[in-house]
Amino acid sequence: MDAISYELIKKSNGCDARLGKLHTPHGVIDTPVFMPVGTQATVKAMSPDELKDLGAHIILSNTYHLYMRPGEKLVKKSGGLHKFMNWDRAILTDSGGFQVFSLSNLRDIKEEGVTFKSHIDGSKHFISPEKAIEIQNDLGADIIMCFDECLPYPVEHDYASSSLNRTIRWAVRCKETHKDTERQSLFGIIQGGMFKDLRERSAKEMVALDFPGYSIGGLSIGEPKPIMYDVLDWTVHLLPDNKPRYLMGVGSPDCLIEGAIRGVDMFDCVLPTRIARNGTVFTSQGKLVVRNAEYAEDLRPMDTECDCYACRNYSRAYIRHLFKAKEILGARLTTIHNLHFLIKLMEKIRQAIKDDNLLKLRDEFYAKYGYNRD
Ligand SMILES: CNc1nc2cc(C(N)=O)ccc2[nH]1
Ligand SMILES: [Zn+2]
Numbered sequence: 001m002d003a004i005s006y007e008l009i010k011k012s013n014g015c016d017a018r019l020g021k022l023h024t025p026h027g028v029i030d031t032p033v034f035m036p037v038g039t040q041a042t043v044k045a046m047s048p049d050e051l052k053d054l055g056a057h058i059i060l061s062n063t064y065h066l067y068m069r070p071g072e073k074l075v076k077k078s079g080g081l082h083k084f085m086n087w088d089r090a091i092l093t094d095s096g097g098f099q100v101f102s103l104s105n106l107r108d109i110k111e112e113g114v115t116f117k118s119h120i121d122g123s124k125h126f127i128s129p130e131k132a133i134e135i136q137n138d139l140g141a142d143i144i145m146c147f148d149e150c151l152p153y154p155v156e157h158d159y160a161s162s163s164l165n166r167t168i169r170w171a172v173r174c175k176e177t178h179k180d181t182e183r184q185s186l187f188g189i190i191q192g193g194m195f196k197d198l199r200e201r202s203a204k205e206m207v208a209l210d211f212p213g214y215s216i217g218g219l220s221i222g223e224p225k226p227i228m229y230d231v232l233d234w235t236v237h238l239l240p241d242n243k244p245r246y247l248m249g250v251g252s253p254d255c256l257i258e259g260a261i262r263g264v265d266m267f268d269c270v271l272p273t274r275i276a277r278n279g280t281v282f283t284s285q286g287k288l289v290v291r292n293a294e295y296a297e298d299l300r301p302m303d304t305e306c307d308c309y310a311c312r313n314y315s316r317a318y319i320r321h322l323f324k325a326k327e328i329l330g331a332r333l334t335t336i337h338n339l340h341f342l343i344k345l346m347e348k349i350r351q352a353i354k355d356d357n358l359l360k361l362r363d364e365f366y367a368k369y370g371y372n373r374d
Helices: 048-054 063-068 070-078 095-101 129-140 156-179 196-208 225-238 253-261 271-277 311-314 316-324 328-354 358-369
Strands: 005-011 020-023 027-031 034-035 058-061 090-094 116-117 124-127 143-145 185-190 214-216 246-247 266-267 281-282 286-289
Touching: 020 328, 027 034, 034 058, 034 070, 034 124, 034 225, 034 328, 048 328, 058 063, 063 070, 063 090, 063 095, 063 129, 090 095, 095 185, 124 129, 129 143, 156 185, 196 225, 196 253, 214 225, 225 253, 225 358, 253 266, 253 328, 253 358, 271 281, 271 328, 311 316, 311 328, 316 328, 328 358
Parallel strands: 034 266, 058 090, 090 143, 143 185, 185 214, 214 246, 246 266
Antiparallel strands: 005 020, 020 027, 116 124, 281 286
């Protein structure tokens, strides 16, 4: 019996979307779901109570960052990540592979593992598949990830193929290392670059390893969105219906809709919280850069169709003022709005799956929000 289990509630007519429930040791989560990212054991600018008020039921934390600071042993000594950050709902950690390959300079990838330098102080570190599992075991998230190589974009087919072979061998080592499957569920990660043959092989070989859930990695790394959608079209249908599918690092409102249409159940992305701190918010009419001068005397809410705390109580003029004055409340209000926007969007997507009109929701969304093919 694994820590998590996926309950398929309803398949959509007309597309591959599905409604489900993810049962975890820290609660049940309606899917498709967007997971706010709490990189360093906090969703930046939000308290756990504010996240609960927004309707968040699962958040993500990064293994690389927590290994680097404060260290997984302190988190373990504090009773694990849930206790350490005072979050009693579900947590997912990634394996650190993505950060090792994207954040750190000077790295050396070998069969045994990866040697790299810390982005904080330049110190030398080594992470193997075994070490990545041991760190995640100490952190204690409900869902943990295999250690994998997230390929850059673009990449040569030959390198992608040999990297995939190693990532599959690393997945076997991760599965052998992870013992307490009733406390934490280990997801396999599908890689293979933007190559149909490699993606199909990765999906088939990872499914044969029988993980309780599957992540689709190596996307949202700068590739055009149509290519990401192609990879999903090649991959998701090869994954078992009765297990969750998690699209890593995605995403923007349009990608959440397109991913759900293709059968993705779980999403995470730093975008909503990161752009919020920079004064940019999602609205029903598209993105709005509230810190811009044009809003200096605009007394409307950021989004006239939004009922979040920020839009119910503050004007664009006030929030722009906070950004200009470098007041922390500014970033807090835009973060509240962006997380509310995406969590509400997922509610609309789940309702549309219930009503079998997700494709109609997509068309209506693009008509109002605009469609960027980048
Ligand atoms: C922001 N984009 C993104 N792509 C990702 C891919 C991976 C992965 N392991 O392939 C992990 C995190 C990711 N975040
Ligand atoms: Zn709002």
